[in-house]
Amino acid sequence: MKVDITDYKSIAYREAGKFEETRFEKIHNVIFESSLEASTIVAQEIASLIRDKQSQGLPCILGLATGSSPIKVYEELVRMHKEEGLSFSNVVTFNLDEYFPMDKHNIQSYHYFMHEHLFNHIDILSENINIPDGKVPTDELYQFCIDYEMKIKSYGGLDFQLLGIGRTGHIGFNEPGSHLNSGTRSITLDHITRVDAASSFLGIDNVPRKAITMGIGTIKSAKRIVLLAWGNNKAQIIQQAIEGEITANIPATYLQEHHNTTFVLDHEAALELTRVKTPWLVTSCLWTNILKLKAVVWLSELLNKPILKLTDKDYNDNGMSGLLTEEGTAYDLNIKMFNQLQHTITGWPGGKPNADDTYRPERATPEKKRIIIFSPHPDDDVISMGGTFDRLVEQGHDVHVAYQTSGNIAVSDEESLKFAEIANLFEPNAEIDKIISYLKTKRESDIDCLEVRNLKGKIRRGESLGATRYLGLKDENVHFLDLPFYETGTIKKGHLTSADINIICDLIERIKPHQIYAAGDLADPHGTHRVCLNALFMALDELKLKPYMNDCWVWLYRGAWHEWESYEIDMAIPMSPDQVLKKRHAIFYHQSQKDGVMFQGDDSREFWVRAEDRNRLTAKKYNDLGLAEYAAIEAFKRYHF
The missing domain is CATH 3.40.50.1360 (Rossmann fold)
Structure with missing residues (x-):
């Protein structure tokens, strides 16, 4: 039509x-x-x-x-x-x-x-x-x-x-x-x-x-x-x-x-x-480097062949003859794209000291970097980049974690009642009695009272500190920002304001990081991950002229729902089987989110299972493209501000 x-x-x-x-x-x-x-x-x-x-x-x-x-x-x-x-x-x-x-x-x-x-x-x-x-x-x-x-x-x-x-x-x-x-x-x-x-x-x-x-x-x-x-x-x-x-x-x-x-x-x-996905099938393309990589990865996956085994005929038969005209032969193009992907792989997310960093995703200097990991909810850090988090701490960097929201709305009433009743056994008081009474009589459409929201927030704080201590982080390096836009007590959140942005700016100003990690989920423009990312972007825009920001690189990770496509990845961090298990145990500290999680979506797997399956799949994709075989890989895309 x-x-x-x-x-x-x-x-x-x-x-x-x-x-x-x-x-x-x-x-x-x-x-x-x-x-x-x-x-x-x-x-x-x-x-x-x-x-x-x-x-x-x-x-x-x-x-x-x-x-x-x-x-x-x-x-x-x-x-x-x-x-x-x-x-x-x-x-x-x-x-x-x-x-x-x-x-x-x-x-x-x-x-x-x-x-x-x-x-x-x-x-x-x-x-x-x-x-x-x-x-x-x-x-x-x-x-x-x-x-x-x-x-x-x-x-x-x-x-x-x-x-x-x-x-x-x-x-x-x-x-x-x-x-x-x-x-x-x-x-x-x-x-x-x-x-x-x-x-x-x-x-x-x-x-x-x-x-x-x-x-x-x-x-x-x-x-x-x-x-x-x-x-x-x-x-x-x-x-x-x-x-x-x-x-x-x-x-x-x-x-x-x-x-x-x-x-x-x-x-x-x-x-x-x-x-958008395969523009070379629609019209003549201006073959930028990223489009070349996207096309070669697509062809490799389409034909189920490693990149280095693709032939001139493979390109010509799949609408990519124009690319070969620019590059000369499949052999030359394959090696160039293979090397580009290989250079994304590193076991040193903070940069490898005393190494030539010409073809590495991160700088070798300074040897020890100041780093902020921004986590929209109090478990996104370990779910999405727990292996990299562990590697950064192990390699001696000054790592800070900033939990942007309290995540209180994701704690069930049953979990809250359990904690309130335990607290009441130790030291009964009027406030705990009020919380217990409220939770036992709460109706489906009721909005949590302030005391219940505070309890739910404290539950998630305690879980976060358990996970970060397990990964070797000092408590003083853990920051609970409690951005105001989130604290409405309902699913519907408020608008970002200068109060939200100023909180982030103050933390960045204080730490002056060489690296920032942030959740790059772009699915729902009104979802918490996207709003938290927008808040960070607005803060970076305010701070970008500060001298120390010239040395700050921003790396975006994806949450439990999606992963970067292979051609989008700028840094791939391999994980050993032991590190996969360590990441799993860090996620387990978030017990309120482990069983019967409230915002699970249409995926019945628990978050730790999703994370492991996703990391294994990323490693498999790299292996299928002809690169080394790893147990799992966490992926990052660099954001240029």
């Missing part, structure tokens, strides 16, 4: 982001470097539509989505209302969906979400807000859905529909199997959808099994559709939706039949698109 990009809005996206129509793509899409930039452009389109309708004296009918993806869009609309006079007096909204059953005052309800992020801050008329009622009696639900559908049609359909996308490919709550012509209805949620929502509900057992949703047919009747997707956890489903065949198994593919749809993506969400 030919993509229609004649609409002026699509042209605006084309100019703002990266768009190249290819034979693989069946939906118009635009790639932005950041979700913030993309969200601003989307908000501007919505504002333009509202103003156009106002000038014609007409209502503007908006279909709205919830979830983390549209949050920045709503924030920008609120800003335009407050600072630029954008009025919503002519706007009528219809929300896509709502959990069922769900009280509208519950903080997990989409009614609560929409008022929290948008409606409470603009001049929309309350009677113009339409959100499915999660408390409608079951015997009235069928008629309610018909009435909701008819009300949309009474306005002539939706002028604009904003969408997110789930990992099942669902839009709204139209799960796999949804019919092309489906209307507003109740639906049973897919297990993966419930798993993805589990963190917001403090466990999958608390996630409703049903929902009310607009149908595929309702969505497709909108005059304009914009779908948002951020982060690498959406990359696979985005590729299938844009490049795959239309199928009920991936409801988002139905949008290929809509004449005015745009997928707005950040770079991470677009990683699996052919023009």
